Each structure stands twice: as C-alpha cells, then as structure tokens.
Amino acid sequence: MATFTTVGSSIAGISAAVPAVRIDNMEYELLTPSEQQLFVKTTGIRYRHVAGPGQTTGDLCYAAANQLLNKLNWRAEDVDLIIMVSQSPDYFLPATAIILQDRLGMKKSSVALDINLGCSGYVYGLSVISAMMQTGAFKKALLLAGDVSTAATNKKDKSTYPLFGDAGTATALEYNRDYEIAFDLNSDGSGQRAIYIPHGGIRHPIDATTFEEQTLEGGIIRHQRNLWLDGSEVFNFSVREAPTSIQTLLNFTGTSADEIDYLVLHQANKLMDETIRKKLKFPAEKVPYTLHDFGNTSSASIPLTIAHACRDRQALTTKWLLSGFGVGLSWGSAQFTSHQLVLPEILYI
Amino acid sequence: MDSLEIFTEKLLVELDSFPADSLKPDTHYRQLPEWSSMHVLIIIAFCETEYGITVTGEDLRGCSTLRDLHNLLLTRQ
Numbered sequence: 001m002a003t004f005t006t007v008g009s010s011i012a013g014i015s016a017a018v019p020a021v022r023i024d025n026m027e028y029e030l031l032t033p034s035e036q037q038l039f040v041k042t043t044g045i046r047y048r049h050v051a052g053p054g055q056t057t058g059d060l061c062y063a064a065a066n067q068l069l070n071k072l073n074w075r076a077e078d079v080d081l082i083i084m085v086s087q088s089p090d091y092f093l094p095a096t097a098i099i100l101q102d103r104l105g106m107k108k109s110s111v112a113l114d115i116n117l118g119c120s121g122y123v124y125g126l127s128v129i130s131a132m133m134q135t136g137a138f139k140k141a142l143l144l145a146g147d148v149s150t151a152a153t154n155k156k157d158k159s160t161y162p163l164f165g166d167a168g169t170a171t172a173l174e175y176n177r178d179y180e181i182a183f184d185l186n187s188d189g190s191g192q193r194a195i196y197i198p199h200g201g202i203r204h205p206i207d208a209t210t211f212e213e214q215t216l217e218g219g220i221i222r223h224q225r226n227l228w229l230d231g232s233e234v235f236n237f238s239v240r241e242a243p244t245s246i247q248t249l250l251n252f253t254g255t256s257a258d259e260i261d262y263l264v265l266h267q268a269n270k271l272m273d274e275t276i277r278k279k280l281k282f283p284a285e286k287v288p289y290t291l292h293d294f295g296n297t298s299s300a301s302i303p304l305t306i307a308h309a310c311r312d313r314q315a316l317t318t319k320w321l322l323s324g325f326g327v328g329l330s331w332g333s334a335q336f337t338s339h340q341l342v343l344p345e346i347l348y349i
Numbered sequence: 350m351d352s353l354e355i356f357t358e359k360l361l362v363e364l365d366s367f368p369a370d371s372l373k374p375d376t377h378y379r380q381l382p383e384w385s386s387m388h389v390l391i392i393i394a395f396c397e398t399e400y401g402i403t404v405t406g407e408d409l410r411g412c413s414t415l416r417d418l419h420n421l422l423l424t425r426q
Binding site for chain 2: 034035037039042043218231232233235240269271274275278279
C-alpha cells in the first residue's frame, strides 16, 4: 500500500470528447430482447460511443485538450508538462503524449510521457503529474486519459462487446502550493490475466494463430488479439479492494464520508459500482454515473463522469473522492478539493 | 444467515428475470433457458451486499441449486 499526499497541484478544469457514432445495446443482435433488457438493467449500459475507422485515442484527447485550453484561456505554449494515460495508444511507438505535444503546439522544452494503465489510470496519472508538479518546475500541465477499447473487443463476445465505449479526456492542472491531492495506490500482478489481450506484444507477437477465433462457454467467441475478461474474478477483486482503498484514504486524510461531495468511481458496470457504494454506505446522490450513455470507457471514465455528471459543482468548492480499479490488477483512490472548476460540455466528434 | 426459504425469497427479488415459480431451492438453475452469465454476477453481488460473504465464480460452478448455494454460505458465515 502506498498512501501519500502531493502538494502544489490545483485542478483547473476537465473536458471530454467521445466519437459521434453511438451504438444502442438494445439493438445488439447477439442478445435476445430479454437478454438485452437484463444486460442494460444489470450493467446500466444502454449506449456506447464507438470510434470510427482511423479515429484514435490521440484524436479524442486532442479535441478534449484543445477545448479545455480555449475555455481556460490558456496558450498551449504555456503548458510545461503533458502526460497521457492509455492502453490503446495511437502507435506502439512513439508515445502518444509526444505526438500531442506537437499537435497542440506546445514548446519543445515541455515534458511529455505516456502511462500504460487502464481503469485505475486516471488516479495514477494524477499521482504522477502532481508529484512532478510538486517540484515547482512545472506551472501548467495537462493530464490526458483516454481509450479506444472497442478496437480490441469482438462483436461475437457477448460478455465484453456491449460493455465498452471510447472516450478521450483532458484535465488541466496549475501549480499552487495551497492545494493538496491525497492518494492510496495498489497493484497485484498475480491477476494479470483477469483482463488482458494475449497477442500483439513481444511476449506473444501476432502470428498465424492470432486471429483464429475460439468458442468458449456461453457461446462467447474471441481471438488472441481481443480483450479477454474474467468477469467474476474482476467483480470479486473490485468489490473487495476498492472499498478498502477508499476507506484507507479517508482514514489517512481524516475525512468522514459525510464531508465528501462526490465519490466518482471508475464506471465499470452498475452492479459492481453499486455493490462498492453499498459496502461503503455512501448515499446514491453522491455517486454519479455515466454508464447509461457512455458505457465503460476505461481510463477516461472518471474524468468523463466528472465532466458530464458533475457540472453542477463548477462554481462550488467541492471535495472529491475518486477510485479506479481493474486491469493489472491495479487500483487506487484520490482525494482533493476544487474551487473554480471549468467543465465544458462533452464534445461529440 | 437467513433460512433457506428467506434466502430464496430475497434472491428471487434480484433474479427477477425468471418466470414466477420457475426457480425453487432445488431447481438446477443453469438448466433454465433464462439462465445467463449475468446471473453469476447478480448472485455474487447479492451475497456480498446482503450477507457480507464473498463467493467466486468458481464457487458458483460448484453449486447446481439455490440449496447448494445456501449451504455454501452457511459454511462461510
């Protein structure tokens, strides 16, 4: 367990962009009408926005970042640091953050790097960027978090295909010694196969067997370049570890749950997130959801939910508690207070 | 831990996609046409929130009926 506080980062705004193409799970032909109803009711996921051919995580994050810079009246050349969190980068190399450093018009003396994490990635990204900002060397920074997860889901896989949507987000941070962010971060690589894509890396390069489809229990069809998800293992992990991490962080900061305005959970699925909420005894009105309209958007789900479902807090002092959990296995929670938070409308591109 | 009857009654509220009376304590639920992998997650969530007891997908693969599941929970309380 790593529980710590960073000093010097104030979150100025969060924006999000999703593909304009929207898929309705009630029209997913591999499920019967009663299965469609059960799926939507249980997961909470009715619609998903899906990237078109050639539309990348970088494209979505670029649009979100560009909008946020405009709304904040920031010039790209004043941003010193850009960090991208994604597990679906535009290229194997170079890092997507460096491509966006150029595309956004940031100066060459800025620092750009990628972080390879998914569901927990936004919380981890905040920890890395705020720790770097604590040095005082960076006055303005962008944290981009996004994924085009649908590139790795198989339409014939009823267990994963209807879960995931695509999104890119941008979070703007300013150096200010009056602000703190507290974190609790954890990892367990023994669960590496609970969520994984078997082929395509150096361990198992793409070969003649990669795209051979396998039929699994329940009529699920996947190949080795698809996302493999062990739903019950991830469920058990999440409802065990996320509440513990959240409670650990609340104890560390000496904050009671009553003082928190919003607990924003990684949007995994409604059943899982509600189980976590009920274990923590958080009131429903403090736990926002965007699953119905966007599905599970991996690393983007927490900032997308803040930008879409928490716009009522823009002008208000707000105590936030965030928690991400999933692929890795990796999980973590963050707590911070915002004052003026710019949350532009979601972009559909 | 609730009795088998109360446990069944409570779980049936969560598993409301099954026709009335199709799911009894000794029904082999996986053989019902309405059964899907989604129900595994619903049962895991129910055991966690209602009784604070963790059951895994592997546990559920070892259970055929709600009576089996109830017996498993009795050993875990």
